[in-house]
Amino acid sequence: MAIYAIGDLHLSVAAKKPMDIFSGWENHAQRLIENWHKKIRPGDVTVLCGDTSWGITLRQALPDLRLLHGLPGKKILIKGNHDYWWCSVSKMKRVLSENGLDSIYILHNNSFTVDGVHICGSRGWMFESGEPHDAKLINREAMRIDASIRSVGEQAGEKLLFLHYPPIYAGQTLDSFIDVMEFHGIKRCYYGHIHGTGHEWAVQGVVRDVRFAMISADYLGFAPLLINNTVI
16 A cells, blocks of 8 residues: 655646646646546555645535545645645544535544555644744644644554645745654654745755655645655
């Protein structure tokens, strides 16, 4: 069983919000589907790091979720800043079940274990350059990251952390997030959110003993990245 990851699919079957107005995003949904089928098998797991659907409501996001369900393997979703359709976990689980979308799972204050590897994650938070930190929101997200990792308990195996926002970017660092990672022994963190020319500012490598990698869809060429047993 392989573990893959990708973020920022920005699907819009019902929302009709075209992404091909941006350079490099031409026909991106079809490119994603083709790459997915080339790489991913029914027994594999793919973590989707937020901004999955442009749907404003869960009803409007359903066609995008159905599209994902039709692709091979299980999908584990975390929330992104543009996932306006995201609502309570209980409601999302109920709607997924009612629509037979049993290959899609929600990662929020919990974790999943795949072949001894623990998948943890949250949306995270990102402050804009020159803007003051929002201490309340940062503390809340640090607690959610902590809760996700703690949900693994005492089980053996590596804990991987997935975030939507980068915890380190363009010389700025959210130290409270990395403090949590270090406390729990996280060695690999994957994040999305960054697009286009912003890619050049993304941190790829080790900071404070944690290895970071960006997995935004356009950065990956709309091809999910194989991550288990991989040094990034």
